[in-house]
Amino acid sequence: MRLVLEVHDVTTFYGDSQILFGLSLQVQEGQVVTLLGRNGMGKTTTVNSIMGIVPPREGEIRYGSRLISGLPPYRISNLGIGLVPEGRQIFPNLTVRENLLATAGNMSAKKDPWDLERVLAFLPSLKARLRNLGNHLSGGEQQMLAIGRALMTNPTLLILDEATEGLAPLVRAEIWSRLKLLKTEGQSILLIDKNLLALMRLADRHYIIEKGNIVWSGSSRELEAEPALKARYLGV
Amino acid sequence: MDWNLLLTQFLNGLQLGLLLFLLASGLTLIFGIMDFINLAHGSFYMVGAYFCATLTLLTGSFVLALLMSVAGVFVVGLVIEASIVRRLYQHDHLDQVLVTFGLILCFDTLVHLIWGPEGMAIPLPRLLDGQITVGSLVFPTYRVIIIVSGLLVAIGLYVLVMKTRLGMLIRAGASNRVMVSALGVNINRLFMIVFALGAALAGLSGLLIAPITEASIGMGNEIIILAFVVVIVGGIGSIKGAFFSAVLIGLIDTMGRSYLDDFLKLFMSIQNAETAAPALSAMLIYILMAVILAVRPQGLFPPAGAR
Numbered sequence: 001m002r003l004v005l006e007v008h009d010v011t012t013f014y015g016d017s018q019i020l021f022g023l024s025l026q027v028q029e030g031q032v033v034t035l036l037g038r039n040g041m042g043k044t045t046t047v048n049s050i051m052g053i054v055p056p057r058e059g060e061i062r063y064g065s066r067l068i069s070g071l072p073p074y075r076i077s078n079l080g081i082g083l084v085p086e087g088r089q090i091f092p093n094l095t096v097r098e099n100l101l102a103t104a105g106n107m108s109a110k111k112d113p114w115d116l117e118r119v120l121a122f123l124p125s126l127k128a129r130l131r132n133l134g135n136h137l138s139g140g141e142q143q144m145l146a147i148g149r150a151l152m153t154n155p156t157l158l159i160l161d162e163a164t165e166g167l168a169p170l171v172r173a174e175i176w177s178r179l180k181l182l183k184t185e186g187q188s189i190l191l192i193d194k195n196l197l198a199l200m201r202l203a204d205r206h207y208i209i210e211k212g213n214i215v216w217s218g219s220s221r222e223l224e225a226e227p228a229l230k231a232r233y234l235g236v
Numbered sequence: 237m238d239w240n241l242l243l244t245q246f247l248n249g250l251q252l253g254l255l256l257f258l259l260a261s262g263l264t265l266i267f268g269i270m271d272f273i274n275l276a277h278g279s280f281y282m283v284g285a286y287f288c289a290t291l292t293l294l295t296g297s298f299v300l301a302l303l304m305s306v307a308g309v310f311v312v313g314l315v316i317e318a319s320i321v322r323r324l325y326q327h328d329h330l331d332q333v334l335v336t337f338g339l340i341l342c343f344d345t346l347v348h349l350i351w352g353p354e355g356m357a358i359p360l361p362r363l364l365d366g367q368i369t370v371g372s373l374v375f376p377t378y379r380v381i382i383i384v385s386g387l388l389v390a391i392g393l394y395v396l397v398m399k400t401r402l403g404m405l406i407r408a409g410a411s412n413r414v415m416v417s418a419l420g421v422n423i424n425r426l427f428m429i430v431f432a433l434g435a436a437l438a439g440l441s442g443l444l445i446a447p448i449t450e451a452s453i454g455m456g457n458e459i460i461i462l463a464f465v466v467v468i469v470g471g472i473g474s475i476k477g478a479f480f481s482a483v484l485i486g487l488i489d490t491m492g493r494s495y496l497d498d499f500l501k502l503f504m505s506i507q508n509a510e511t512a513a514p515a516l517s518a519m520l521i522y523i524l525m526a527v528i529l530a531v532r533p534q535g536l537f538p539p540a541g542a543r
Binding site: 083085089092102 | 401404405407408410411412414415416417418419420421422423539
């Protein structure tokens, strides 16, 4: 299998405070990979390092064979990484339609690309809301929109930071089913969430992050087999 | 009451308002989206006027000179953004004010060096220099041209910001620039285009007024203060707000200057009214701004969904 993303020995700082201490992880093509860990351990910082929003101070991040650490966020995005950020960060002053269209593109020249029609068929709850402003949506609708907005950039790797945080159970179930569908279509996904049960069903590989470093990685079955891990690192 | 005079003053107010709008629309985009305070925005107004004066002499055509000048100021805007302004986005407003105040001095000196201390008149083609007569109302053709072109630019700008992809990105960038760039848009290039577009609009404003007043050093420095009032009254970052507040302020300023003394005479002595009116009319728009800041600090039409 081809390597989509390789984070190698990355250290990242916010100002003077170091958040990541030589973190490494990999995502293979077509895999769903999760990043698990309690709050404040560096999950979002890992995402921000990959996206170039907070460039790492040391270490290397590769997308395919290409070195992307040090590139500005827009170039990293254009290479084929789509972000569904923590807190969703919908553009509040744009309509749903505009949110989907403003940053749309197909830089990696995918065959059968995502366009407005296909995204709306995939996320039908947005259909009736196309003319509404982003800040008039419910949390669940905003998350659907954030996913749709990222898909419209036609990413090879989709990153979701807190995929279902703060959402009602029904909406969560809907998002898990959408992600499962994406996986069957071969979409590579790096996923952050707290809903361990759903993640174990969906993902191929898990990384546990603790104080800015990966302390464990393995498959869902391996994670299942070690309940002590959950107690120690995930507070479950 | 002299209705012809009232109508003439109304058109004069509208004309001032639309020129203010051209100046303020760029200012409000640059302030609202890039969070950048550009005191030197009035310098583009001046540069536009001088470009047009020289090019009208060279080409013999005002219209051709107008088009070339707007393009020229767009290029000046690109150069200033890339060389100076870009380094200031991360700095606080005080630094921006200091540097752009310095830029005003540089521009004024540069214009002095190139064109000399005298102002430059722009001769109008005969077609635009006449008068339009409607009934008993006589109004200069050129002022009508200013009003019409101001309205056309307003419509064009509205379409650009509300209906095009570039406009979506401009509005998206205003609310969350990190996210715009994380979704694949080169925000530096977007800002550069917005800045140069704002400069070009300011240049257009300056060159449109120059055939009436002539191009002169420092011509932008007085009107830029009015333009900031327009931006604040209309709501920072709002094109729609800039339009309505510019027209409102243009009308209030013009009407105040011509009718305030008559109004004051209704309830004070003629002598007192004539003393108070000029001082008060100069203050009217600032009083308006103070009132609006007190009751509606976000401005008349803050951008939709703005934080």
